[in-house]
Amino acid sequence: MRQRFGKFFAVIIMALATAAMTTPLLAHHGWSWAEHGNSEVTGVVTKAELGNPHGIVTLDVKGDVWQVEVGQPWRNERAGLTDAMMSPGVTLTAKGHRSAKPDQKLLKAERIVIDGKTFDLYPDRD
Structure with missing residues:
Protein backbone atom coordinates (compact mmCIF):
# COMPACT_ATOMS: atom_id res chain seq x y z
CA MET A 1 0.00 0.00 0.00
CA ARG A 2 2.74 2.42 0.96
CA GLN A 3 4.62 1.76 -2.29
CA ARG A 4 1.51 2.50 -4.40
CA PHE A 5 0.95 5.75 -2.52
CA GLY A 6 4.57 6.73 -3.20
CA LYS A 7 4.20 6.10 -6.95
CA PHE A 8 0.90 7.98 -7.04
CA PHE A 9 2.46 10.89 -5.16
CA ALA A 10 5.43 10.94 -7.58
CA VAL A 11 3.09 11.04 -10.59
CA ILE A 12 1.13 13.93 -9.07
CA ILE A 13 4.33 15.88 -8.36
CA MET A 14 5.58 15.33 -11.92
CA ALA A 15 2.24 16.46 -13.38
CA LEU A 16 2.24 19.62 -11.26
CA ALA A 17 5.86 20.39 -12.16
CA THR A 18 5.11 19.95 -15.86
CA ALA A 19 2.08 22.24 -15.62
CA ALA A 20 4.11 24.87 -13.76
CA MET A 21 6.83 24.84 -16.42
CA THR A 22 4.52 25.01 -19.44
CA THR A 23 2.05 27.62 -18.19
CA PRO A 24 4.42 30.59 -18.79
CA LEU A 25 5.12 29.32 -22.30
CA LEU A 26 1.44 29.11 -23.10
CA ALA A 27 0.66 32.51 -21.60
CA HIS A 28 2.26 34.33 -24.54
CA HIS A 29 0.63 32.21 -27.21
CA GLY A 30 -2.86 33.11 -28.23
CA TRP A 31 -4.19 36.64 -28.15
CA SER A 32 -4.77 37.42 -24.45
CA TRP A 33 -1.57 39.48 -24.17
CA ALA A 34 -2.64 41.81 -26.99
CA GLU A 35 -5.08 44.71 -27.23
CA HIS A 36 -8.53 43.94 -28.62
CA GLY A 37 -8.50 46.73 -31.20
CA ASN A 38 -6.79 46.49 -34.57
CA SER A 39 -3.50 48.30 -35.21
CA GLU A 40 -1.03 48.48 -38.05
CA VAL A 41 2.62 49.29 -38.37
CA THR A 42 4.74 49.87 -41.49
CA GLY A 43 8.50 49.61 -41.53
CA VAL A 44 11.62 48.15 -43.08
CA VAL A 45 12.63 44.62 -42.11
CA THR A 46 15.97 44.59 -40.27
CA LYS A 47 15.85 40.98 -39.09
CA ALA A 48 13.60 37.95 -39.49
CA GLU A 49 13.70 34.93 -37.18
CA LEU A 50 11.21 32.59 -38.75
CA GLY A 51 10.21 29.16 -37.54
CA ASN A 52 8.30 27.44 -34.77
CA PRO A 53 6.43 28.21 -32.65
CA HIS A 54 6.05 31.46 -34.63
CA GLY A 55 8.27 33.89 -36.47
CA ILE A 56 9.45 37.29 -35.28
CA VAL A 57 10.15 40.02 -37.82
CA THR A 58 11.99 43.10 -36.55
CA LEU A 59 11.10 46.38 -38.26
CA ASP A 60 12.65 49.82 -38.31
CA GLN A 67 8.74 43.32 -33.41
CA VAL A 68 6.00 41.65 -35.42
CA GLU A 69 4.90 38.14 -34.53
CA VAL A 70 3.96 36.34 -37.74
CA GLY A 71 2.46 32.89 -38.08
CA GLN A 72 3.93 29.45 -37.76
CA PRO A 73 5.70 28.24 -40.92
CA TRP A 74 2.63 26.28 -42.07
CA ARG A 75 0.37 29.32 -41.53
CA ASN A 76 2.68 31.63 -43.50
CA GLU A 77 2.91 29.07 -46.31
CA ARG A 98 -0.39 45.29 -30.54
CA SER A 99 0.77 44.38 -27.06
CA ALA A 100 -1.47 45.56 -24.23
CA LYS A 101 1.69 46.94 -22.58
CA PRO A 102 1.95 50.51 -23.97
CA ASP A 103 5.76 50.61 -23.74
CA GLN A 104 6.17 47.35 -25.69
CA LYS A 105 6.51 47.75 -29.46
CA LEU A 106 5.14 44.32 -30.36
CA LEU A 107 2.33 43.43 -32.75
CA LYS A 108 0.78 40.04 -33.47
CA ALA A 109 0.02 40.11 -37.18
CA GLU A 110 -3.22 38.87 -38.67
CA ARG A 111 -2.23 40.18 -42.10
CA ILE A 112 1.02 41.18 -43.78
CA VAL A 113 1.06 43.57 -46.76
CA ILE A 114 4.09 43.64 -49.07
CA ASP A 115 4.11 45.63 -52.33
CA GLY A 116 0.33 46.05 -52.15
CA LYS A 117 -0.33 42.31 -51.79
CA THR A 118 -2.09 41.11 -48.62
CA PHE A 119 -1.14 37.82 -46.99
CA ASP A 120 -3.95 36.76 -44.65
CA LEU A 121 -2.39 34.72 -41.83
CA TYR A 122 -5.61 34.44 -39.82
CA PRO A 123 -8.51 34.52 -42.31
CA ASP A 124 -11.08 33.79 -39.59
CA ARG A 125 -10.17 36.88 -37.55
CA ASP A 126 -11.38 40.40 -38.34
Whole structure:
Protein backbone atom coordinates (compact mmCIF):
# COMPACT_ATOMS: atom_id res chain seq x y z
CA MET A 1 0.00 0.00 0.00
CA ARG A 2 2.74 2.42 0.96
CA GLN A 3 4.62 1.76 -2.29
CA ARG A 4 1.51 2.50 -4.40
CA PHE A 5 0.95 5.75 -2.52
CA GLY A 6 4.57 6.73 -3.20
CA LYS A 7 4.20 6.10 -6.95
CA PHE A 8 0.90 7.98 -7.04
CA PHE A 9 2.46 10.89 -5.16
CA ALA A 10 5.43 10.94 -7.58
CA VAL A 11 3.09 11.04 -10.59
CA ILE A 12 1.13 13.93 -9.07
CA ILE A 13 4.33 15.88 -8.36
CA MET A 14 5.58 15.33 -11.92
CA ALA A 15 2.24 16.46 -13.38
CA LEU A 16 2.24 19.62 -11.26
CA ALA A 17 5.86 20.39 -12.16
CA THR A 18 5.11 19.95 -15.86
CA ALA A 19 2.08 22.24 -15.62
CA ALA A 20 4.11 24.87 -13.76
CA MET A 21 6.83 24.84 -16.42
CA THR A 22 4.52 25.01 -19.44
CA THR A 23 2.05 27.62 -18.19
CA PRO A 24 4.42 30.59 -18.79
CA LEU A 25 5.12 29.32 -22.30
CA LEU A 26 1.44 29.11 -23.10
CA ALA A 27 0.66 32.51 -21.60
CA HIS A 28 2.26 34.33 -24.54
CA HIS A 29 0.63 32.21 -27.21
CA GLY A 30 -2.86 33.11 -28.23
CA TRP A 31 -4.19 36.64 -28.15
CA SER A 32 -4.77 37.42 -24.45
CA TRP A 33 -1.57 39.48 -24.17
CA ALA A 34 -2.64 41.81 -26.99
CA GLU A 35 -5.08 44.71 -27.23
CA HIS A 36 -8.53 43.94 -28.62
CA GLY A 37 -8.50 46.73 -31.20
CA ASN A 38 -6.79 46.49 -34.57
CA SER A 39 -3.50 48.30 -35.21
CA GLU A 40 -1.03 48.48 -38.05
CA VAL A 41 2.62 49.29 -38.37
CA THR A 42 4.74 49.87 -41.49
CA GLY A 43 8.50 49.61 -41.53
CA VAL A 44 11.62 48.15 -43.08
CA VAL A 45 12.63 44.62 -42.11
CA THR A 46 15.97 44.59 -40.27
CA LYS A 47 15.85 40.98 -39.09
CA ALA A 48 13.60 37.95 -39.49
CA GLU A 49 13.70 34.93 -37.18
CA LEU A 50 11.21 32.59 -38.75
CA GLY A 51 10.21 29.16 -37.54
CA ASN A 52 8.30 27.44 -34.77
CA PRO A 53 6.43 28.21 -32.65
CA HIS A 54 6.05 31.46 -34.63
CA GLY A 55 8.27 33.89 -36.47
CA ILE A 56 9.45 37.29 -35.28
CA VAL A 57 10.15 40.02 -37.82
CA THR A 58 11.99 43.10 -36.55
CA LEU A 59 11.10 46.38 -38.26
CA ASP A 60 12.65 49.82 -38.31
CA VAL A 61 9.65 52.14 -38.05
CA LYS A 62 10.93 55.71 -38.41
CA GLY A 63 13.81 54.96 -36.04
CA ASP A 64 11.78 52.88 -33.58
CA VAL A 65 12.34 49.13 -33.35
CA TRP A 66 9.17 47.06 -33.59
CA GLN A 67 8.74 43.32 -33.41
CA VAL A 68 6.00 41.65 -35.42
CA GLU A 69 4.90 38.14 -34.53
CA VAL A 70 3.96 36.34 -37.74
CA GLY A 71 2.46 32.89 -38.08
CA GLN A 72 3.93 29.45 -37.76
CA PRO A 73 5.70 28.24 -40.92
CA TRP A 74 2.63 26.28 -42.07
CA ARG A 75 0.37 29.32 -41.53
CA ASN A 76 2.68 31.63 -43.50
CA GLU A 77 2.91 29.07 -46.31
CA ARG A 78 -0.87 28.66 -46.43
CA ALA A 79 -1.20 32.45 -46.80
CA GLY A 80 1.36 32.45 -49.64
CA LEU A 81 3.99 34.26 -47.56
CA THR A 82 7.56 33.00 -47.96
CA ASP A 83 10.60 33.64 -45.79
CA ALA A 84 12.33 35.45 -48.69
CA MET A 85 9.50 38.00 -48.79
CA MET A 86 10.39 39.09 -45.24
CA SER A 87 14.14 39.48 -45.75
CA PRO A 88 16.08 42.55 -44.52
CA GLY A 89 15.41 45.68 -46.58
CA VAL A 90 11.82 44.78 -47.45
CA THR A 91 9.13 47.31 -46.49
CA LEU A 92 6.03 45.69 -45.07
CA THR A 93 2.86 46.60 -43.23
CA ALA A 94 1.65 44.38 -40.42
CA LYS A 95 -2.01 44.56 -39.42
CA GLY A 96 -3.15 42.95 -36.20
CA HIS A 97 -3.12 43.51 -32.46
CA ARG A 98 -0.39 45.29 -30.54
CA SER A 99 0.77 44.38 -27.06
CA ALA A 100 -1.47 45.56 -24.23
CA LYS A 101 1.69 46.94 -22.58
CA PRO A 102 1.95 50.51 -23.97
CA ASP A 103 5.76 50.61 -23.74
CA GLN A 104 6.17 47.35 -25.69
CA LYS A 105 6.51 47.75 -29.46
CA LEU A 106 5.14 44.32 -30.36
CA LEU A 107 2.33 43.43 -32.75
CA LYS A 108 0.78 40.04 -33.47
CA ALA A 109 0.02 40.11 -37.18
CA GLU A 110 -3.22 38.87 -38.67
CA ARG A 111 -2.23 40.18 -42.10
CA ILE A 112 1.02 41.18 -43.78
CA VAL A 113 1.06 43.57 -46.76
CA ILE A 114 4.09 43.64 -49.07
CA ASP A 115 4.11 45.63 -52.33
CA GLY A 116 0.33 46.05 -52.15
CA LYS A 117 -0.33 42.31 -51.79
CA THR A 118 -2.09 41.11 -48.62
CA PHE A 119 -1.14 37.82 -46.99
CA ASP A 120 -3.95 36.76 -44.65
CA LEU A 121 -2.39 34.72 -41.83
CA TYR A 122 -5.61 34.44 -39.82
CA PRO A 123 -8.51 34.52 -42.31
CA ASP A 124 -11.08 33.79 -39.59
CA ARG A 125 -10.17 36.88 -37.55
CA ASP A 126 -11.38 40.40 -38.34
